Amino acid sequence: MDLRLEGVGHAYDTVTVLEDITLDVPSGHIVCIVGPSGCGKSTLLRFIGGLEQPTKGRVVQVGSPPPGSLNPLTYVFQDFAILPWRTVEGNVSLVLEDHGIKGSETREIISDVLARTNLTGFEKALPKQLSGGMKQRVAIARALAVRPAVMLMDEPLSALDSQTRELLMDDLVGLWTRTPFTSVYVTHNLAEAVRLGHSIVVLSRRPGKIREIVTLDKPLEDRQLGDTDLEKTQKHLWSLLREEARTADTELLDG
Ligand SMILES: Nc1ncnc2c1ncn2[C@@H]1O[C@H](COP(=O)(O)OP(=O)(O)OP(=O)(O)O)[C@@H](O)[C@H]1O
Numbered sequence: 001m002d003l004r005l006e007g008v009g010h011a012y013d014t015v016t017v018l019e020d021i022t023l024d025v026p027s028g029h030i031v032c033i034v035g036p037s038g039c040g041k042s043t044l045l046r047f048i049g050g051l052e053q054p055t056k057g058r059v060v061q062v063g064s065p066p067p068g069s070l071n072p073l074t075y076v077f078q079d080f081a082i083l084p085w086r087t088v089e090g091n092v093s094l095v096l097e098d099h100g101i102k103g104s105e106t107r108e109i110i111s112d113v114l115a116r117t118n119l120t121g122f123e124k125a126l127p128k129q130l131s132g133g134m135k136q137r138v139a140i141a142r143a144l145a146v147r148p149a150v151m152l153m154d155e156p157l158s159a160l161d162s163q164t165r166e167l168l169m170d171d172l173v174g175l176w177t178r179t180p181f182t183s184v185y186v187t188h189n190l191a192e193a194v195r196l197g198h199s200i201v202v203l204s205r206r207p208g209k210i211r212e213i214v215t216l217d218k219p220l221e222d223r224q225l226g227d228t229d230l231e232k233t234q235k236h237l238w239s240l241l242r243e244e245a246r247t248a249d250t251e252l253l254d255g
Pocket of ligand 1: 012017035036037038039040041042043044206
């Protein structure tokens with residue numbers, strides 16, 4: 001299933017937050033969204049997921065979700081949002097229970113998604129026993145369990161230290177390479193965007209408009225830390241964002 005955003009714009013009362021966002025999210029692609037603080041990235045993700053409706057334009061789903069999809073648009077958040085009193089498998093099974101899935105089907109799905117997220121062997125662990133990176137793997141496993149058409153990822157690695165972030169990026173590349181998934185991936189981190197994005201949408205400061213869409217052709221599995229092409233693209237992204245990020249930062253400080 002592809003997504004198409006057609007002229008999406010939004011105002012909260014008198015404050016225009018987003019303007020004229022037209023964008024395609026093709027199936028099997030990771031589309032990263034970057035932009036200065038407060039430019040409307042998370043708001044855009046909420047519109048894509050249908051949690052809120054934009055005041056202008058629309059989000060169109062083109063084609064059908066994968067067979068057996070329980071929740072075509074599924075979120076992964078920065079703060080993991082996993083239940084502390086449930087084990088790893090209990091957190092994943094919760095979303096299946098919500099859809100009435102039980103028994104051997106549940107066990108098969110859990111075993112599959114835990115294997116895909118390098119969590120096999122941690123089925124009985126509680127969140128308090130897990131590092132931040134492992135908790136986020138659980139959140140990703142839980143998202144995969146519902147066979148989403150599109151994963152909506154809002155700063156999924158931002159709460160992690162830089163080394164864990166590198167490991168999780170490797171995991172996401174491995175996950176995508178084995179079975180391509182579709183994602184809209186919001187991040188502040190330009191290194192993350194150039195490592196994971198098939199395209200990178202650069203938004204301007206509020207009201208967020210598309211400044212540029214940068215496409216990266218290099219296969220994900222060939223993108224290494226320190227790759228000169230990626231560094232060049234990252235510099236280009238920063239040149240687009242630098243002044244606006246500075247202004248947005250000052251705006252926040254001014255309240
Ligand atoms: N429910 C709401 N009511 C009013 N204003 C809102 C609401 N949600 C978001 N905003 C405003 O919309 C703007 C965009 O917010 P949003 O969180 O989408 O930006 P962002 O780009 O994700 O920010 P950040 O990078 O800091 O996470 C901000 O100015 C925010 O204060």
